[in-house]
Amino acid sequence: QVQLVESGGGSVQPGGSLRLSCAASGFTFSETLMSWYRQAPGKGREWVATIDDSGGTRIYADSVKGRFTISRDNAERTVSLQMNDLKPDDTAIYYCFAVDGSIWGQGTQVSVSF
Numbered sequence: 001q002v003q004l005v006e007s008g009g010g011s012v013q014p015g016g017s018l019r020l021s022c023a024a025s026g027f028t029f030s031e032t033l034m035s036w037y038r039q040a041p042g043k044g045r046e047w048v049a050t051i052d053d054s055g056g057t058r059i060y061a062d063s064v065k066g067r068f069t070i071s072r073d074n075a076e077r078t079v080s081l082q083m084n085d086l087k088p089d090d091t092a093i094y095y096c097f098a099v100d101g102s103i104w105g106q107g108t109q110v111s112v113s114f
Contacts, residue, residue, distance in 0.1 A: 002026035002103055004096045009108030012086055016112070020081040022096030022105055030074040033099035036081045039109075040093035046092075050099070051079065065090075086112045 005097045008020040020036070035050040049070040058070050071081040079096060091112050098106035 003104055004105035006094065006096050006105045006108040009094065009110045011111040011113070013114055014087055014112055017068070017082070017084045017085050018086065018110060020083070020094055020096075020108060020110070023073060024077045024079070024096075024098065027098065027103065029077045029098075032101065034070075034072060034079040035097040035099055036079075037069060037095045037097055038090075039095070039107075040089075040092040041090075045095070048094070049081065061109045083110070086110075088112050089097055 003025055005023045006020060008018060010018060012018055033050060033052055035046040037045050038048050039045045047061055048064055049058065049068060051058045051070045051072050055072050060068060067085045072079040091110060093107040093109050095107045096098050
């Protein structure tokens with residue numbers, strides 16, 4: 001079964017950290033670019049970061065550059081998003097996306113507030 005399952009969301013205070021994980025199955029994960037997107041309440045889906053199949057190239061949206069880190073473990077078939085120095089504007093549902101195949105996960109909620 002082709003699927004992506006995210007985990008690791010939650011509620012934190014501004015300045016805090018969270019680590020999101022996405023487990024992949026049903027496709028050749030090691031040959032697929034992977035991305036994270038997010039959707040804040042009342043807004044469209046926004047691209048956050050992408051990592052290439054080997055993990056050697058990573059690109060980020062300006063809004064998260066220097067605070068978020070995308071990584072992957074091809075042996076474990078997982079992609080992660082380490083989020084540091086979180087801000088209220090980071091509040092959103094975060095989605096994992098397999099670029100080659102256009103596969104979306106179900107999303108995980110991240111809430112940042114006092």
